[in-house]
Amino acid sequence: MGKEVERKFLVSGAAWRELVEADIRIRQFYLAAAPGRTVRVRISNGTSAELTLKFGSKARERDEFEYPIPLAEAEEMRAFAIGRVIEKTRHHVRHRGYLYEVDVFGGMLAGLVVAELETPEDVPDEMLPDWLGREVTGEHRFYNASLALGGIPEIAA
8 A cells, every 4th residue: 555645736837848758648437436435447558557446535645556457357347437538648747856747638628737746745835846837636626536527627727
């Protein structure tokens, strides 16, 4: 089990694009979602898949369990998905030694760009990059499960 301290931000600038180290095409969907818990399947670059269980209702800290699963089984599980399939490209960007995951959403969520910072400790605001916009940590409408199951949030940094 791993604990994650996760912060989410809308992205307000494009300067991060010059710093991209890698990108991953992601398709993900949810098999179950309830307050304080989700079960998700993520397919990365069409070549690997993992099952993720998340527990907890704190905005910045949750328990997370991740397991690799066979790609063919992940594709079969799609038939049991609830809500929409989320399509996004995740870009890895480093700033001051921290790895940011900048998700550029596609499909019905096109135009939404969210940066996540997962660390073992809380990062002070003065250490954050300038290209981050409004912090949306704790705003459930910007969490992937809500994006899959709910409406489309107003996209404004």
